[in-house]
Amino acid sequence: MKITINNQKIAVKEGQTILEVARQNKIDIPTLCYHSDLTIQASCRLCLVEIEGRPGLYTSCSTKVEDGLVVKTESENIARARKINLELLFAQHREECADCIYHGRCQALKICRQLKGKINGFTDRKKDKPTFKFGPALEFDSSKCIDCRLCVDMCHRQGIDFLELEYHDGLYEVVPSKDPKKDCIYCGQCLMHCPVGAFEGVGEYEAIEKPLQEEGKTVVFQFAPSIRTTIGEEFGMPYGSVVTGHLFAGIHALGAKAFDTSIAADVTTVEEAKELVERLEKKEPLPMFTSCCPGWVKFCEFYYPEFIPNLTTVRSPHMIMGGLIKTYWAQKEGLDPKNIIVVSIMPCLAKKYDITREELWLDKGALKPVDYVLTTREFAQLLRKRKINLKEVKPEEPVAPFPLPTGAGVIYGASGGVMESALRTAYEKITGKTLPQLEFKNVRGLQGVKKAVVDIAGRKLKVAVVNGTINARKILAELKIDPHAYDYIEVMACLGGCIGGGGQPVPVNEEIRQQRAASLYQVDEKSVIRCAHNSPFVKNLYQEYFNNQDNIKKICHTTFKKKNKEVNR
Ligand code: SF4
Ligand code: SF4
Numbered sequence: 339m340k341i342t343i344n345n346q347k348i349a350v351k352e353g354q355t356i357l358e359v360a361r362q363n364k365i366d367i368p369t370l371c372y373h374s375d376l377t378i379q380a381s382c383r384l385c386l387v388e389i390e391g392r393p394g395l396y397t398s399c400s401t402k403v404e405d406g407l408v409v410k411t412e413s414e415n416i417a418r419a420r421k422i423n424l425e426l427l428f429a430q431h432r433e434e435c436a437d438c439i440y441h442g443r444c445q446a447l448k449i450c451r452q453l454k455g456k457i458n459g460f461t462d463r464k465k466d467k468p469t470f471k472f473g474p475a476l477e478f479d480s481s482k483c484i485d486c487r488l489c490v491d492m493c494h495r496q497g498i499d500f501l502e503l504e505y506h507d508g509l510y511e512v513v514p515s516k517d518p519k520k521d522c523i524y525c526g527q528c529l530m531h532c533p534v535g536a537f538e539g540v541g542e543y544e545a546i547e548k549p550l551q552e553e554g555k556t557v558v559f560q561f562a563p564s565i566r567t568t569i570g571e572e573f574g575m576p577y578g579s580v581v582t583g584h585l586f587a588g589i590h591a592l593g594a595k596a597f598d599t600s601i602a603a604d605v606t607t608v609e610e611a612k613e614l615v616e617r618l619e620k621k622e623p624l625p626m627f628t629s630c631c632p633g634w635v636k637f638c639e640f641y642y643p644e645f646i647p648n649l650t651t652v653r654s655p656h657m658i659m660g661g662l663i664k665t666y667w668a669q670k671e672g673l674d675p676k677n678i679i680v681v682s683i684m685p686c687l688a689k690k691y692d693i694t695r696e697e698l699w700l701d702k703g704a705l706k707p708v709d710y711v712l713t714t715r716e717f718a719q720l721l722r723k724r725k726i727n728l729k730e731v732k733p734e735e736p737v738a739p740f741p742l743p744t745g746a747g748v749i750y751g752a753s754g755g756v757m758e759s760a761l762r763t764a765y766e767k768i769t770g771k772t773l774p775q776l777e778f779k780n781v782r783g784l785q786g787v788k789k790a791v792v793d794i795a796g797r798k799l800k801v802a803v804v805n806g807t808i809n810a811r812k813i814l815a816e817l818k819i820d821p822h823a824y825d826y827i828e829v830m831a832c833l834g835g836c837i838g839g840g841g842q843p844v845p846v847n848e849e850i851r852q853q854r855a856a857s858l859y860q861v862d863e864k865s866v867i868r869c870a871h872n873s874p875f876v877k878n879l880y881q882e883y884f885n886n887q888d889n890i891k892k893i894c895h896t897t898f899k900k901k902n903k904e905v906n907r
């Protein structure tokens with residue numbers, strides 16, 4: 339089939355939309371409610387085009403190609419209609435541009451400038467709309483919502499259905515569910531797919547200003563594995579830019595200490611591989627699930643508590659790192675843990691919830707391993723406020739006793755990374771031999787479910803890697819039929835794992851997630867040490883601090899319990 343767009347003849351495939359064809363051919367059509375991850379909503383009506391021989395205007399995101407179609411993407415009529423539609427959208431959206439997650443990158447404002455439209459062309463209709471808080475993790479301000487329904491679709495695609503539509507004053511509006519059987523898991527995927535910033539993480543960065551200036555306080559920032567390939571976007575760098583050294587420099591410029599959470603990911607790997615080997619020997623409880631994703635943990639505890647015994651008891655890397663900072667490092671530095679403030683820079687909104695879980699606190703609740711969680715976006719905001727441009731700082735190195743992590747600790751940021759790291763270590767633990775090939779390529783990639791059989795000394799280990807909680811539902815349904823279908827399962831709540839986490843820069847799509855993940859694997863490839871158990875830091879830690887089993891238990895392990903609904907309205 340062939341169609342013509344703006345006098346250009348283009349070969350097309352059946353089932354494609356005009357918008358898809360236009361984008362593939364670099365023809366610009368403005369869109370707001372279209373997202374390549376989601377169902378077409380066709381609600382913003384900005385992507386209008388004309389079709390020769392047909393009256394009226396058509397939404398290009400929802401109109402399929404037909405052989406011989408002649409399409410125009412620009413005309414006076416189109417511009418007028420787009421402008422009115424955009425101004426009507428602005429009448430629904432209460433602007434708070436300075437604090438918006440799209441600040442400097444707002445698609446709506448960009449289109450408005452192109453069309454010479456007005457933000458206040460029509461009176462705002464949504465002055466007194468409610469704000470909802472979803473636990474300690476995120477907030478939804480319905481006065482900013484333009485009713486595109488992408489968030490509802492996203493939450494549904496996560497298999498959660500916590501966001502619903504309710505009829506008010508002639509419109510269906512987004513609300514959190516009152517159903518006691520539905521709860522938010524704080525994955526933040528709704529936020530990542532909202533085109534106008536109606537969702538935001540619960541802000542913590544202002545609270546950090548005080549300890550940063552307080553005499554006698556030591557502020558330590560740690561950054562998650564994925565941050566090194568995502569935060570550059572906040573400073574105009576290309577997708578997938580690796581900025582590890584810039585992060586150290588940026589944190590030091592704030593007057594704080596900087597540690598790489600990937601160092602503790604190596605500890606998580608060693609403990610998790612140990613637990614896997616023990617469970618395989620005892621043959622229970624299997625399969626073992628990873629538990630470093632708090633979105634997935636909340637999902638399991640709320641929706642599938644019967645699988646709680648399958649979660650590994652090993653803590654997530656930032657909690658282990660926080661624990662080490664306030665005990666091991668504090669002792670080395672002669673610091674009182676009470677005067678240390680640990681801030682985790684995370685890709686994640688669920689980690690804001692994670693740090694409120696009392697079962698993760700130390701010394702019977704007296705000591706919190708992590709005091710604050712900042713998302714990648716929030717940390718970038720803090721740096722900008724202090725006029726620190728990550729793109730311009732001179733990269734710096736980590737300092738002792740927390741040196742560079744192994745490649746295994748870095749790939750935690752992509753779906754399959756935790757599994758691959760643990761397999762590298764488990765293989766050598768079981769066989770006592772060096773792995774002939776370090777890469778487990780069949781657990782890599784952005785597909786929702788990846789399955790593999792891994793041969794370890796003749797034992798066939800059945801593994802699955804899942805991203806997106808709807809895919810977790812599929813695997814759990816399989817396990818209900820055949821409890822022995824798998825031995826080890828990695829689950830990450832967010833699309834693509836943490837590189838697509840709810841705290842990462844916006845916008846995001848498959849291509850962007852791909853570039854972020856690819857860069858993490860490149861860091862691994864270039865790393866001198868690529869197995870967690872070979873890390874000199876890890877070896878030293880086990881010799882001088884983890885030679886005491888109580889320390890391992892206290893810093894590295896936790897418990898889980900069934901959860902009731904936490905987010906009400
Ligand atoms: S954070 Fe996740 S579970 Fe909660 S409303 Fe958003 S998409 Fe749904
Ligand atoms: S909150 Fe955002 S994604 Fe959800 S309906 Fe409103 S504008 Fe669309």
Ligand code: SF4
Pocket residue numbers: 524525630631632633634685686687688689830831832835836837838839840841
């Ligand atoms: S996948 Fe990563 S970013 Fe998303 S909820 Fe889990 S830990 Fe957080």
Ligand code: FES
Pocket residue numbers: 368369370371372379380381382383384385397398399400
């Ligand atoms: S992008 Fe097509 S109607 Fe919104």
